[in-house]
Amino acid sequence: MGCIVQKFGGTSVGSVERIKHVAARVARVWREGHRVAVIVSAMAGETNRLINLVHEISPAPNEREVDVIVSTGEQVSIGLLAVALEELGVPAESCLGFQIKVLTDSMYSKARIVDIKPSYLQNILDRGKVAVVAGFQGVDENGNVTTLGRGGSDLSAVAVAAALGADVCEIFTDVDGVYTTDPNVCANARKLERISYEEMLEMASLGAKVLQARSVEFAMKNDVAIHVLSSFSEGSGTYVVKEEPSMEKVLVTSVAYKKDEAKISLRRVPDRPGVAAKIFNPLANAEIVVDMIIQNMSQEGVTDLTFTVAKADLRRAIEILKPTIEELEVPEILTDEDIAKVSIIGVGMKTHAGVAAKMFQVLYDEGINIAMISTSEIKISCIIKSKYTELAVRALHDAFDLGEEEGKS
Amino acid sequence: MGCIVQKFGGTSVGSVERIKHVAARVARVWREGHRVAVIVSAMAGETNRLINLVHEISPAPNEREVDVIVSTGEQVSIGLLAVALEELGVPAESCLGFQIKVLTDSMYSKARIVDIKPSYLQNILDRGKVAVVAGFQGVDENGNVTTLGRGGSDLSAVAVAAALGADVCEIFTDVDGVYTTDPNVCANARKLERISYEEMLEMASLGAKVLQARSVEFAMKNDVAIHVLSSFSEGSGTYVVKEEPSMEKVLVTSVAYKKDEAKISLRRVPDRPGVAAKIFNPLANAEIVVDMIIQNMSQEGVTDLTFTVAKADLRRAIEILKPTIEELEVPEILTDEDIAKVSIIGVGMKTHAGVAAKMFQVLYDEGINIAMISTSEIKISCIIKSKYTELAVRALHDAFDLGEEEGKS
Numbered sequence: 001m002g003c004i005v006q007k008f009g010g011t012s013v014g015s016v017e018r019i020k021h022v023a024a025r026v027a028r029v030w031r032e033g034h035r036v037a038v039i040v041s042a043m044a045g046e047t048n049r050l051i052n053l054v055h056e057i058s059p060a061p062n063e064r065e066v067d068v069i070v071s072t073g074e075q076v077s078i079g080l081l082a083v084a085l086e087e088l089g090v091p092a093e094s095c096l097g098f099q100i101k102v103l104t105d106s107m108y109s110k111a112r113i114v115d116i117k118p119s120y121l122q123n124i125l126d127r128g129k130v131a132v133v134a135g136f137q138g139v140d141e142n143g144n145v146t147t148l149g150r151g152g153s154d155l156s157a158v159a160v161a162a163a164l165g166a167d168v169c170e171i172f173t174d175v176d177g178v179y180t181t182d183p184n185v186c187a188n189a190r191k192l193e194r195i196s197y198e199e200m201l202e203m204a205s206l207g208a209k210v211l212q213a214r215s216v217e218f219a220m221k222n223d224v225a226i227h228v229l230s231s232f233s234e235g236s237g238t239y240v241v242k243e244e245p246s247m248e249k250v251l252v253t254s255v256a257y258k259k260d261e262a263k264i265s266l267r268r269v270p271d272r273p274g275v276a277a278k279i280f281n282p283l284a285n286a287e288i289v290v291d292m293i294i295q296n297m298s299q300e301g302v303t304d305l306t307f308t309v310a311k312a313d314l315r316r317a318i319e320i321l322k323p324t325i326e327e328l329e330v331p332e333i334l335t336d337e338d339i340a341k342v343s344i345i346g347v348g349m350k351t352h353a354g355v356a357a358k359m360f361q362v363l364y365d366e367g368i369n370i371a372m373i374s375t376s377e378i379k380i381s382c383i384i385k386s387k388y389t390e391l392a393v394r395a396l397h398d399a400f401d402l403g404e405e406e407g408k409s
Numbered sequence: 410m411g412c413i414v415q416k417f418g419g420t421s422v423g424s425v426e427r428i429k430h431v432a433a434r435v436a437r438v439w440r441e442g443h444r445v446a447v448i449v450s451a452m453a454g455e456t457n458r459l460i461n462l463v464h465e466i467s468p469a470p471n472e473r474e475v476d477v478i479v480s481t482g483e484q485v486s487i488g489l490l491a492v493a494l495e496e497l498g499v500p501a502e503s504c505l506g507f508q509i510k511v512l513t514d515s516m517y518s519k520a521r522i523v524d525i526k527p528s529y530l531q532n533i534l535d536r537g538k539v540a541v542v543a544g545f546q547g548v549d550e551n552g553n554v555t556t557l558g559r560g561g562s563d564l565s566a567v568a569v570a571a572a573l574g575a576d577v578c579e580i581f582t583d584v585d586g587v588y589t590t591d592p593n594v595c596a597n598a599r600k601l602e603r604i605s606y607e608e609m610l611e612m613a614s615l616g617a618k619v620l621q622a623r624s625v626e627f628a629m630k631n632d633v634a635i636h637v638l639s640s641f642s643e644g645s646g647t648y649v650v651k652e653e654p655s656m657e658k659v660l661v662t663s664v665a666y667k668k669d670e671a672k673i674s675l676r677r678v679p680d681r682p683g684v685a686a687k688i689f690n691p692l693a694n695a696e697i698v699v700d701m702i703i704q705n706m707s708q709e710g711v712t713d714l715t716f717t718v719a720k721a722d723l724r725r726a727i728e729i730l731k732p733t734i735e736e737l738e739v740p741e742i743l744t745d746e747d748i749a750k751v752s753i754i755g756v757g758m759k760t761h762a763g764v765a766a767k768m769f770q771v772l773y774d775e776g777i778n779i780a781m782i783s784t785s786e787i788k789i790s791c792i793i794k795s796k797y798t799e800l801a802v803r804a805l806h807d808a809f810d811l812g813e814e815e816g817k818s
Contacts, residue, residue, distance in 0.1 A: 054489065057496060068503050
C-alpha cells in the first residue's frame with residue numbers, strides 16, 4: 001500500500017461527465033488501499049472566462065486581484081470532484097492553498113512555492129479520505145492568494161508528492177506518455193517507457209508540451225518520480241526518473257522542435273568590451289528571454305550578432321533595441337520569423353563523440369541549411385528554415401533509430 | 410470623516426457594467442474622505458449556476474464541499490470590484506473570509522458568525538484603501554470554508570460594520586427603501602424615513618423581502634445603524650435604527666403579507682398532557698418551522714389543533730405526522746394551501762389599545778373571514794383566504810392612514 005499523487009488537468013475535468021470519470025479512476029486506486037491525494041486544475045475554459053471578465057474592466061488589472069479571481073476555477077473543481085467521489089462512496093475532502101498551506105512568495109500570477117507542510121494533508125489521509133487539492137494556487141506569508149502561472153497545477157502536484165513523500169506523482173494528460181518525437185510529424189514515433197529528468201527538462205524547454213520545465217526541475221530536486229499517462233485511456237505511460245546507468249546506452253532519446261522563435265541579426269556591431277551587455281541588458285530588464293546567441297568572428301573592429309527571441313516578443317524587442325542601435329551606429333537590423341529550432345536530446349551523448357557530426361550530416365543530406373547551432377551536454381539544437389521542420393524531424397528520428405520497429409507497434 | 414460600510418447585492422454586481430457603476434458609487438464616498446468597506450454578493454445567477462453543477466453530480470452533496478464551491482461566486486465579485494476601483498484611481502484590496510477572518514461555527518450552508526476581528530480590515534483602511542469584502546462566507550475554527558445561508562451578505566455587512574464600529578451600514582438593493590406596504594399592491598405605499606429594529610424584524614419575518622431577519626437582529630444587538638437604499642437611483646432610503654420616543658406616536662407603521670404558508674388541521678385530537686409535544690417534536694427534529702398554532706376549546710376530551718408551516722414543507726410535514734396521527738387515532742387531517750397571512754406592525758401598538766379590534770373590524774367590513782390570529786407586542790397577524798390578500802392589504806393600509814397624502818408624492 002503506497003502513497004499516490006494524481007493530477008488531472010483542465011481537459012480531464014472539463015465537464016461534469018469527465019469529473020465523474022476522474023472520480024471513478026481515483027476511486028479505483030483508493031479501493032486498492034493506497035493513500036491518495038488528487039490535484040486538479042480549473043475546468044477547461046474557466047480560467048479564460050474569468051480573465052476575459054477582468055479584462056472587460058481593466059486592460060492592466062492589479063495582479064493580486066487577478067489571482068483572487070482566477071484561483072476560483074480550481075476551487076470549484078475540487079469541490080465538484082470531492083462531491084463526485086463521495087457519490088461513489090469514497091470519503092473525500094477538498095483542500096485550498098491557504099488550508100494546506102502552500103506557502104509561496106508574493107509574485108502574483110507566477111509565484112514560486114516556498115514550502116508545503118505535510119501535516120494538513122497527512123491528517124486527511126490518516127482519516128482514510130482522499131485529499132482533493134486545488135492546483136495552481138498558494139498563499140504568501142501574509143495570507144494573500146497567489147497563483148503559480150503556466151503549468152502551475154503540475155507544479156502543485158509535484159510539490160504535494162514531495163511533501164507527502166509519495167511513491168509516484170501521476171500526471172494525467174491528453175496524451176498517453178512522452179514520445180520520441182511528435183507523433184503528428186512521425187507516424188512511427190515511439191512512446192518512451194522511462195526518461196531521465198534531464199532529458200525531460202531539455203525536451204520541455206525545446207518544445208515538447210507534455211510537462212512544464214519547472215515541474216520537472218522541482219521533481220528532480222526533490223526526487224519525485226513522475227508518471228505521465230492518459231486520462232482518456234488505460235495503460236502505462238512514461239516514467240520520468242533519475243538517470244539510470246542503462247539510459248546512457250541510448251545515444252539519442254528524442255527529437256524536439258519549436259516554431260515560436262524569431263531571429264534578430266545586428267550587422268556590423270562595434271566589437272569592443274561592454275557592447276554585448278549594452279545590447280542584452282535592456283532586453284533582460286524587459287523580461288524578454290533571449291535563447292540562442294551567435295557572434296561571428298570580428299573583422300575590421302566590427303562583428304555580426306545574431307540571436308533568437310520568442311516570436312511574441314519580437315516587435316517589443318526591436319523597440320527596446322532602437323536607442324542602443326542608434327548609439328552604437330549599427331547600420332542594419334534583420335529579422336526572420338520564418339525559422340524553426342530542431343533538437344536531438346539524450347543523456348547518452350555525454351559519453352559519445354560524433355553525435356553532433358551525425359546530426360549535421362543528416363540535415364546536409366536532406367539539403368537543409370543550418371543557420372545557428374547551440375549545444376549542451378545532452379542536447380544539440382539547430383535553427384533551420386521553418387518549412388524544413390517536418391523533413392528534418394523525420395530524417396533525424398530515422399537516422400537515430402528512434403522509431404517503432406515495423407510490425408511491432 | 411466617518412467610517413461607512415456599503416453592501417451591494419447580486420443584482421447590483423450582476424454584470425461588468427454594473428460593477429463599474431458600483432465602483433463609481435464607492436469611489437465618490439471614498440473621495441469625500443471616508444473610510445470605506447464594501448461587501449458584495451456573487452454576480453446574479455452565479456450561485457445558482459454553481460449549485461446546478463453540483464446537483465448534476467449528486468442530489469445530496471456534501472455540504473462542506475457545496476460551501477467551497479458556492480463561496481467562489483463572492484470571491485470573483487470582490488476581485489472584479491477591486492480591479493474596477495483601481496481603474497478609477499481608488500486603491501482597493503479584496504478580502505476573503507479566511508483572511509479577515511470571519512469566524513463562524515461549522516454549520517455548513519447556514520453558519521453563524523461567531524466573531525470578526527477588526528485588525529485585518531483596519532489595516533487596509535489605515536493604508537487609505539477601500540476594503541472589498543466577500544459577503545456570505547466565513548471560516549470555522551479549523552479553517553474550513555463556510556457560508557452563511559440566505560441573506561448572508563447582508564449579515565456579513567452588518568457584522569463588518571459592527572467590527573469596525575462604522576457610522577452606518579448602507580444596504581443597497583433593488584428597492585429604494587422600506588415601504589409602508591408592497592407598492593405593487595398599494596399604489597400609494599409610502600417610503601418610511603426611519604423604522605425601529607423591532608418593526609423591521611417583524612416585517613422581515615412577516616414577508617417583507619428587503620432585509621433578512623437575522624441581519625436586523627445582529628444590527629440590533631450590536632447597535633449598527635442600517636440604511637436601506639437603491640443601487641440604481643440616488644437619494645436617501647430608509648434608516649433602521651434603535652426605537653426612538655417619537656416612533657411610539659405612530660400606531661401602525663406598515664402592513665405586510667405572506668403567501669408561502671399552508672395550514673394543517675388535526676380534528677378530534679385527544680386532549681391530554683404530552684399530546685402537543687408528541688405532535689410538534691418530530692416536526693422540530695426535521696427542522697420544519699411551525700408558525701402559528703391554534704388549539705380550540707376541548708369538548709368531550711378531544712380538541713381541534715390547527716397550525717401553519719411553509720408550503721414547501723407541507724408534504725414532508727404530513728409524512729412525518731402520519732405515525733403520530735395513527736398512534737393518537739386522530740380521525741381526520743385537513744390541509745389548506747390557499748391561505749395568506751396579513752399583518753400590521755408598529756411599535757406604537759404597545760401603548761395603545763384597540764388596534765387589534767380595529768384590524769378585525771376592517772377585515773369584517775370587507776367581508777373577509779379570519780381563520781387564525783396571532784399577536785405580539787408590536788404586530789397582529791391574521792390568516793385569511795389567499796384570494797383576499799390584496800383587498801385586505803389595501804383596506805388596512807387605508808384604515809391606518811399609511812398612504813402617501815394625495816398630491817404630495
